[in-house]
Amino acid sequence: MMEEIQEAIRHLGWVRSSNNEKVIRALLRVGIKPENCFMDQEDNLIIPCKEIQRKKQTPFFCKIGWHKVKEATEFDGASLHGICMRCGKELMQDSQGNWF
Ligand SMILES: [Zn+2]
Numbered sequence: 001m002m003e004e005i006q007e008a009i010r011h012l013g014w015v016r017s018s019n020n021e022k023v024i025r026a027l028l029r030v031g032i033k034p035e036n037c038f039m040d041q042e043d044n045l046i047i048p049c050k051e052i053q054r055k056k057q058t059p060f061f062c063k064i065g066w067h068k069v070k071e072a073t074e075f076d077g078a079s080l081h082g083i084c085m086r087c088g089k090e091l092m093q094d095s096q097g098n099w100f
Pocket residue numbers: 062066067068084085086087088089
């Protein structure tokens with residue numbers, strides 16, 4: 001689900017989903033405010049272009065590999081996974097606690 005949303009944001013700028021609560025939570029994780037989005041007649045969640053453009057530009061700190069993860073989204077048994085609040089990239093945590 002997360003991957004689908006990330007891909008849709010990256011490439012299309014919209015998300016088609018019947019589970020909007022889940023989508024909104026995912027949007028919050030990548031730093032897009034739900035109030036900046038709107039629904040069309042068919043209940044697709046539309047994310048404004050400027051939001052997407054902003055997300056497409058990799059912020060300076062992310063470019064140098066310094067990502068910002070507020071909280072881990074999952075643990076696969078070996079590593080923690082999280083999503084960067086600045087660039088929306090899916091990351092893993094190394095043994096020193098750095099996200100890459
Ligand atoms: Zn980042």
